[in-house]
Amino acid sequence: MIPEATIRRLSVYLRCLRRAKARGEDMALSSLLAHRCGVSASLVRKDLSYFGGFGIKGKGYRVDELIRSIEGILGIDRPIRVVQIGVGNLGSAILRYLQQVPYFKILAAFDIDERKWGKRVGEVEIRSCGELGEFLRENPAELGVISIPPDGVQDVIDTLWRGGVKGVMSFALAEIDVPEGMVLQFVDIASELEFLYYKAKKQKK
Amino acid sequence: MIPEATIRRLSVYLRCLRRAKARGEDMALSSLLAHRCGVSASLVRKDLSYFGGFGIKGKGYRVDELIRSIEGILGIDRPIRVVQIGVGNLGSAILRYLQQVPYFKILAAFDIDERKWGKRVGEVEIRSCGELGEFLRENPAELGVISIPPDGVQDVIDTLWRGGVKGVMSFALAEIDVPEGMVLQFVDIASELEFLYYKAKKQKK
DNA sequence: CTGTGAATGTGAGAACTTTAACAGGAAGGG
DNA sequence: CCCTTCCTGTTAAAGTTCTCACATTCACAG
Structure with missing residues (x-):
């Protein structure tokens, strides 16, 4: 069972990731994402982990890939x-x-x-x-x-x-x-x- | 410690009570209020009980009084x-x-x-x-x-x-x-x- | 190929929120 | 004046969400 609060936060993460991408960042860390979105790093990881492991241990999350994954989860990969x-x-x-x-x-x-x-x-x-x-x-x-x-x-x-x-x-x-x-x-x-x-x-x- | 969710709901109750008042109702039951606001009756009672007992056992809540109480809690009794x-x-x-x-x-x-x-x-x-x-x-x-x-x-x-x-x-x-x-x-x-x-x-x- | 550093994924438990059940008391009828 | 009815206030339990700590594993350097 996925918390509703998690879904709400995915929207926020997504916007943050898009800005990161626009800025040319290609890896995202849970700690940085957390700071930018005003939540804790472990919560970011937990939220993402509900949908499987997108990350690379020791490195972070690939921005591009994570954006597409979240879009898929939210169902906004189509109009x-x-x-x-x-x-x-x-x-x-x-x-x-x-x-x-x-x-x-x-x-x-x-x-x-x-x-x-x-x-x-x-x-x-x-x-x-x-x-x-x-x-x-x-x-x-x-x-x-x-x-x-x-x-x-x-x-x-x-x-x-x-x-x-x-x-x-x-x-x-x-x-x-x-x-x-x-x-x-x-x-x-x-x-x-x-x-x-x-x-x-x-x-x- | 009062849940934030309770505060959010107080706003909703308040609007509902104002409509009830406009309709001429002078007593409000937790069950009715709950139904109109889409929550459970015991939650309404619990929410209100954080701030002391406004209700009359066996009868319900006085609409006028409850409106004023909630306004006071939210701090909107002054501009x-x-x-x-x-x-x-x-x-x-x-x-x-x-x-x-x-x-x-x-x-x-x-x-x-x-x-x-x-x-x-x-x-x-x-x-x-x-x-x-x-x-x-x-x-x-x-x-x-x-x-x-x-x-x-x-x-x-x-x-x-x-x-x-x-x-x-x-x-x-x-x-x-x-x-x-x-x-x-x-x-x-x-x-x-x-x-x-x-x-x-x-x-x- | 092995060791090191770094950040993820996770499991246990703490904190918070809601539900359910019932004790308690006010109002009204007889 | 007592009894019944009804709905509140409250307590304990269930359910949910978040945090903490750490084992895991990946990438890279030597």
Whole structure:
């Protein structure tokens, strides 16, 4: 059984390794990687060891090889198809950001406001929310990103589910009946800041 | 010693309780709260019990009272002063969002692009990044939110630290020397999506 | 070909988090 | 005034995650 925390850290390691590669480094040590990612060296080794020994004893890890291995583990060695629902301030910022990540393929964005229909954010076309179900039948997607007000979230989740989307991230906290088998994750910046504030207060003492 | 996970959940409970209050509910049961927040009832009780017994045996928790208690624990019963650095797409979206949260007081925003100086996002004025250090001397802040490209993050962190900011959230992953005593938290949407994708894949089987 | 140095992989155990079960006490009915 | 009901607060156990220490093994030098 692989800890979820390990998976989260793999993402972080991966980004760090890409920067290392760009810098021309070809071997990575668990100690250096650990320092750069803010974790302990033994944890890095343990995390990687869950998936078999990638390293060379006495030398470290080959950067290239490790990058490919982690990409494989995370499943981002092929494009992940994403649909976005809600193209407000936050939604369009996310849309722009995700288009810069090579292994995300943003199929389309959907908004309720008809003045936006047909327009584009970067390369991505904005469509009517009403089309979402039909769109998914012809263009299957793995993930959905929701940035709309809380009240509409349940409906969108249901439509996504019927369309075969298994993982959804929502930027609005809402009480949702999550279909069995779907994974729903909330990202709420206010909550994150509250948590941060609590930790900062504690640290001070 | 209080688990960090407990603190995170308190934020979630709080939002749920606010909705319950808006709906006119005046008692909250651990079982209901748990169901709505997607955790177990005994965990809710355990989380709350770390801070003393708020509940009434046989009846539940008084919604009003519990809201105030949690606000007190999180320290959001008084305004938290925040500065924002970086007013691009994502930055301005966050800026708008945070202004809607009553207990965050956004003191100012800072950007490197001089065309933005003097303009406003909502009520918040955009200033030059060069003014940040001086601004903080006159306007102490608890938290900083950074939404600029990775390369500039270290400098901003250092300036914030000298200005007395103890907690920082960055939307760009970067390798940072974090000053002793500062709390730095990264929020990276691509990483979150990768993690979500992994969980969704696993779920399917 | 052998010895040395260096960093990985791993197993035991410590630390932390969650669950489960139940003792205890408040409220309300009779 | 007592009894029943119900849900909290708590304790012990189970489960999970992380750390530490060290045996292992690879690369390279002599």
